[in-house]
Amino acid sequence: MATGWSERDRAREHELLAELAATPPDDPRRATLRDELVTMNLPLVEHLARRFRDRGEAHEDLVQVGTVGLIKAVDRFDTDRGVEFSTYATPTIVGEIKRHFRDRGWAVRVPRRLQELRINLARATSELSQESGRAPTVAELAKHLNISEDEVLEGLESAQAYATSSLDAGSQDGDEAISLGSTMGDEDEALEGVDNRESLKPLLAALPERERRILLLRFFQNKTQSEIAEELGISQMHVSRLLARTLETLRAGMLDDY
C-alpha cells in the first residue's frame, strides 16, 4: 500500500532497507534506520488497523499492536527476496492485530450461528423484559426461543466474548446520538469515600463517554443493566459487555487496587 507515496519515498525506503541490511546487528545506527522505516510505514499500519474497526477495540490500540508487527517486519525483512516491503509487512502487521483479538479471547470472525443466537437473545430479552417488568431468566429465554438453556448460556458467553458486529450495528447511530452531557459532577460525588480515586480519575476521564456513563449508572446510581440498556437504547447484553470491558480496563490501569 504505497498510496500517497512518491517515487522518492519509495526510493528512500529501498535505500534504508539496503542500508539496514548492510549494518551489523550491534551498530547503533540501526536504531535510527529502523525508526525512520517504522515512521514512514505507519500509514500502512493505520490503513490495516482500520480494516478491524467496529470490532470493539479502540483504533489507537490496534495501531499500537500493528506497529509491533511493523517493527518485527522491519527486523526480519530480507532485501534479497525481491518483494516490496509493504507486501512483506502486511501479513505480519495483520497477524499481530489478529493475535491481539485472540489474546483478548475475541475471535475475529463470529460464527454465523452465534451471531443469530445473540440477535435473537437480545430481542427476546427486550421483549420479555417489557412483558414482565424485569429481566428474564435463562430458562425463560430458552422457552421463548425454543432452544436449550445451554444454548442460551452459549449465546450470552459469546456476546461477552465477541466484541462486535451485527447485534450492535443497528444501535451505533443511536449510541452517538445520545447526549450524555457532563458527568464530572456526578463522578466526584460518586467517588467520595473511594480511597484510590485519584488514580482512578484519569482512567475514568480516558473512558469513552458512554462507557463512563454506564459505569456511573450501574455502580453509583444502582441502576440495573436492563434499566441502563433502556436508558441508552442499546441491548442489555451490550451493556453487560461494555461494563465487563470497562472494569477490565480500569483494573489494568489500577494495579494498586488491593
Added chain:
Amino acid sequence: MPDEVAAASGPGSAPVELTFPASSEYLALARAATQATCARLNFTIDQLEDVTLAIDEAAALLIGDAVPGTEIACKWYTTATDLTITVTSVSTAGRPPRTTTFSWTVLSALVDRADALFDDGRVTVRLGVRRQQIGTVS
C-alpha cells in the same frame, strides 16, 4: 421452582468447586461456572451478568496479589435462600483487600453481600446473593 433447583438447594448440598492457576487467562472458567450456576438457580439475566462481573472482579483482585505459581480456588454454595461464592488465593499481601477501593465498591454493588477474610496466608473474598422468588412469564 423446578425440581432440580429445589434438589440443589436442600441443606447440605455440596458446593461446586473449581481451582485454577492464579492467572487472568483462566478467569473465563470462573465466569462460565458462575453463569451456569446462576442459570440453574433461575436468576434473571441482570443478576446473572452482575454476579459474573463480580466473580471476575474478585478473582482478578486476588490474582493481582497472589503468590506466583499458586492457585485460585472458587466455590459456589447454594442454599434455599442464597448463593454464596468464595474465591480464595494464597496472598502476598498479608491482609485482606481493603474495602475502601474502587474495586470493592464495584463488588459490593454487584452482589448483596461482599466480605473478605485473611487466615494463614490465604485471602478469601466471599460474595453473597439472595435468591429471589420470581414469578413466571409467558
